[in-house]
Amino acid sequence: MRNHTRTRILAAVAAAGVLLHAVPASAFSDITNDKQAAIVQSLQDKGLIQGISADKFAPNAKLTNAQAVQLIVDAIGLDSAKKKTNAPSWFLAVPQDAWYTGALKTALERGIVIDGQWNANGNPTREQFAKLLYLGLLQKGNYAKVSKYKAIADAKQIAPKNRVAIEYLLLTKIASLDGKKNFRPTDAITRMEAAEMIYYAERMVNKSYASSDKATVIYKVENVDPSFNKVTLTRTNLPGTGYGLKIRKIEFVSDTEAIITYAPTDPPSGGSGTAYPAHAVAYVPIVYDITVKAE
Structure with a gap:
């Protein structure tokens, strides 16, 4: 079956694709996995992420809500919407000079719905981050619709409103399940897990050279x-x-x-x-x- 698919592609059309550049050893001493080092290096080169110090990335630290919104807006390349939506009431209490306020305003204008009250220093779960990323991707193009669900071992833990977003990210290889086929939706997403999703999302929507x-x-x-x-x-x-x-x-x-x-x-x-x-x-x-x- 695999060979038939390959033959059809080769015969049908010429192709090009995503380039994962080889990189030197990670600039961050706390990243030892070569693939993760390459991902972080690529995002750092594009100015999308930075470490917590010159040689530390803190891959296992929890991402904050402010970091999540800034990361998604920057990586996908969202800009202010021509047709602006009404901001939620809690936005009035957001400091207008905070480093993340511009990205937050853009996200809200582009229809990225943030559930509940805003807490910049709070930690989004994996399913919450997946939902925000999914909504951001929808602003950039008409991507594939989820037609069937994957077998996720902990699917019952996923909130129904977030299921399509998670399925979409799995479908497009932006996200993946662990060895036991769990998504771990209620776990706080780590900086490395977010970086991996952002890397593949940015790669899908933006031009590469x-x-x-x-x-x-x-x-x-x-x-x-x-x-x-x-x-x-x-x-x-x-x-x-x-x-x-x-x-x-x-x-x-x-x-x-x-x-x-x-x-x-x-x-x-x-x-x-x-x-x-x-x-x-x-x-x-x-x-x-x-x-x-x-x-």
Whole structure:
């Protein structure tokens, strides 16, 4: 079944995808997991997160409500809504000069509903953070709708109003279950757990770059249905007409990893022949993490 899926994709369309850059050892001494170090490094490079000191990230510390809202607004790239919604009554008591007030105001304007009273220093649970992130993602595009639920061992602990949000994040690989298939919805979300979700969410909605010495390429991943992501690869800063982009090969190196190799193309000599467009689109199964590289 897996081989049929791969063959269909290879035959159907060229592709590009998400690049998880290799990074040096973590700048934070309290992160020893290589994958987590890469995630934190990527988010830090983009100015989305910072440590609690020069060499400490405190991955197991609880995230605060203020940090959660600021992180989601910044990572997804939300801006003030043209059609503003009425702020809840508790917003009047929020200090207008607080570092998080701008992000909180934007979130509320964009329809990110915050249940209950606001406590900037309170700690959101995993399901509460998932709901806020889900609502933020809905502001950026028409993503896949949840058509069926996954088997979650502790599903009965999830508040009904948060179930779709959690299912959506699981569907799009933004969130994951633990080894016992638990989501742990009522646990306070840690800084590392939030960073992991934000990393995959930001990767889904924002453009990424895969440059070579010959071309600069941007690529964007959009979830379009329960099984596939739409991946758009575009060559920018073209030196003239006729320059384009071509996908050379797609290698499925494991059941969850694929490598996309591209090459920039020059105008055909003599003005004849095939001129490839400066972009390519593919529909890639959501189970694959994709690395994009130049030929």
